[in-house]
């Protein structure tokens with residue numbers, strides 16, 4: 002009885018193998034051949050820009066706080082138009098584990114894990130990326146979001162009450178009912 | 179018997195007079211009751227309606243009801259619940275209402291990470307905004323260089339006005355408007371006038387008021403290195419919590435000390451720290467005014483010391499250990515040493531040291547009668563804040579001063595010439611105003627009172643009831659520490675040696691004898707006899723600029739040490755951070771990545787004074803005797819040094835009693851016709867804080883303050899050491915015949931408060 006079962010199992014296994022014969026190779030000869038990445042692939046984090054072309058990051062330091070390997074380091078500053086921005090922004094890619102936590106934490110959709118992944122080098126120091134190397138020229142996966150349109154703070158060129166869903170400033174001196 | 183009530187079935191201990199919320203917070207059960215408007219220093223108001231609990235009456239007649247924990251006095255065996263559907267709904271709905279108009283600001287809000295509103299919102303589980311209508315907005319005001327306003331974030335808890343108007347008794351900030359347009363600010367844009375305005379940042383539970391100085395060099399609170407420190411800007415010795423990141427100091431907050439400053443700090447203490455980051459701060463060793471290698475500078479100093487013609491000058495601005503190290507070095511070299519730059523200051527320090535029974539600021543708050551001598555707020559602002567709390571509790575206040583100070587306006591102002599203070603102080607014991615008071619407290623500005631006045635105060639205190647207390651304040655952090663090393667005539671001897679050409683080199687530790695220290699006039703007249711001056715300092719002073727050799731020192735948050743405050747309380751501070759700098763550009767950053775992210779920083783910090791003096795001892799081959807002396811004196815002076823987070827150890831009374839000098843120090847007589855000088859200080863002024871740019875942008879203009887009746891626009895003062903021409907600033911209500919001058923002016927003239935001065939008037943129309 003058990004010998005019969007064994008033979009059937011053997012036959013099934015052989016059949017599985019034989020089935021593949023006509024299907025061609027599924028191995029990709031990377032790097033000669035390009036990889037097809039799934040849309041939610043988590044590659045190297047980059048800093049994106051908002052639809053108006055300004056950098057999105059407001060240096061809130063949430064990504065650096067949530068990063069489990071503590072590989073993000075930045076310093077906040079204030080631009081002349083009173084916009085917060087990162088004066089410096091560094092990621093140490095010898096430590097990054099591509100978990101995507103930073104992207105999840107980022108309230109402005111600035112930091113995104115896009116598709117770059119092959120960037121090995123010989124020295125650790127070449128894996129420390131500064132803001133110049135992180136900031137890209139596009140909006141990444143989110144073409145429309147601009148944090149400052151929704152925030153309540155005023156900037157040069159955007160007064161109080163001009164954010165989305167805001168009414169004009171009230172008169173805080175009025176005693177009328 | 180321990181008194182308890184029950185919250186969700188758990189026993190909560192309380193003391194009588196506490197409310198339920200207060201007791202729950204003290205018992206570490208704050209997570210059960212969210213709250214906003216209650217604050218331990220401001221009390222309960224019942225404005226926010228957030229702190230709901232359900233109360234179960236003992237009888238069966240009344241149904242259980244929801245009430246506010248902050249307004250419910252704790253009583254025995256009260257049964258309360260928060261795990262209850264009704265309470266939970268109340269918590270959720272109230273926070274939803276408070277958040278209705280709240281802007282989407284957290285990423286750019288400086289309160290984020292230390293925001294009470296964030297914490298409470300997360301705690302109550304309000305995660306999704308249901309209201310989708312337009313949000314109310316406000317325009318903000320410019321409140322000056324210290325506090326930033328962002329009114330959209332307000333939840334109308336009224337903590338700010340309660341602090342500003344009730345606690346600090348300021349009158350230029352308040353609440354305006356009605357219904358849902360209530361506005362917290364000033365009538366018009368402009369800097370906040372209260373010396374305690376920075377506390378708005380700490381009491382406001384949201385990001386409406388944030389620290390404007392911190393804002394320009396911001397870091398999230400979770401990234402800050404913090405450690406226990408002590409404020410170096412006056413004799414009160416408030417406890418502080420400096421925060422640093424990437425090797426630079428970013429902010430200073432109050433650290434709880436039960437008897438000195440449980441919650442607050444003055445603006446000098448909060449914003450004065452910017453001396454640490456001032457561009458002019460000496461951070462590299464200098465030889466003849468040029469940056470040089472440490473070794474070269476040290477060798478030059480050692481050569482000077484080897485000649486055996488050096489004098490040593492310590493400072494009440496420096497901590498105990500450094501003064502001690504300097505004293506030990508002078509001792510090894512048999513060189514003259516003085517801890518204070520003027521004989522007058524030396525006498526004052528000794529008199530202060532001998533004065534017993536200083537009140538803690540807590541005692542001041544509990545006083546039922548206060549007598550204030552001089553401008554307390556200009557010297558030690560937190561002492562003034564404590565006095566104001568006593569006033570709120572109904573204490574009577576008598577102010578003896580030459581001008582109507584802010585505090586004088588709140589009490590009984592007795593216009594007084596400074597030279598008359600010693601006699602008036604002697605008469606205080608018999609004064610009718612003290613009759614019937616059970617806890618009288620006398621607070622004085624040390625320099626206005628002078629050595630003779632402090633002496634008189636000690637004699638008077640002996641005749642007052644046993645629970646009378648007297649505290650004398652000065653604006654350097656360690657006058658008592660310097661007084662340790664000040665024996666009678668030290669300074670005179672040092673100046674004499676210089677005059678006699680026995681010495682031609684002066685080693686100064688954080689002293690500014692050629693600039694604005696007391697007695698600087700004399701030092702400047704002796705300066706031609708000096709071949710070289712060596713300064714160890716952390717701020718740029720006249721002496722630093724004139725010195726042959728400059729050895730830069732670590733600032734206080736960068737090292738450890740001991741200060742002795744006005745009570746004789748020895749308090750320790752700990753190093754909070756190391757001054758470091760990052761390599762800025764990414765091409766060079768082989769070592770430029772911060773340690774947390776796997777890199778290294780360049781240590782750039784100037785070393786401690788002990789390090790410099792130790793290196794000098796090495797070069798002079800006297801390390802062993804120097805260390806032996808250091809250990810010996812240390813054991814003698816403070817056998818047990820407190821730890822940095824310890825509330826401090828009071829100086830031994832026996833040790834203080836040794837400074838008692840029976841004879842009253844002589845004060846120069848002043849005729850009633852003479853003009854005499856009083857000291858003018860403002861709440862942000864002090865040797866270190868003077869280098870803090872943001873704070874100093876509020877400094878009052880320089881000039882000679884005198885009675886508005888005088889018809890002149892300029893005055894030229896002449897003193898024994900020089901002349902000084904200043905614009906006249908009229909003050910209404912100032913005593914006739916008294917002119918108030920800043921310390922720099924006194925230093926230039928070579929005079930002291932309460933001394934006569936010659937004035938020539940000029941009228942420019």
Ligand code: SF4
Nearest residue numbers: 058059061062064107
């Ligand atoms: S979380 Fe986003 S906005 Fe915040 S610092 Fe990181 S990248 Fe910038």
Ligand code: SF4
Nearest residue numbers: 283284287290293385
């Ligand atoms: S006040 Fe608090 S909740 Fe409001 S934006 Fe600022 S951090 Fe966020």
Ligand code: SF4
Nearest residue numbers: 332333335336338382
């Ligand atoms: S400004 Fe701040 S402290 Fe004042 S009422 Fe609003 S939230 Fe409260």
Ligand code: SF4
Nearest residue numbers: 409412415416447560
């Ligand atoms: S009162 Fe004095 S010790 Fe206290 S914070 Fe102000 S300056 Fe510092």
Ligand code: FES
Nearest residue numbers: 215224227229248
């Ligand atoms: S804390 Fe009780 S009502 Fe605000």
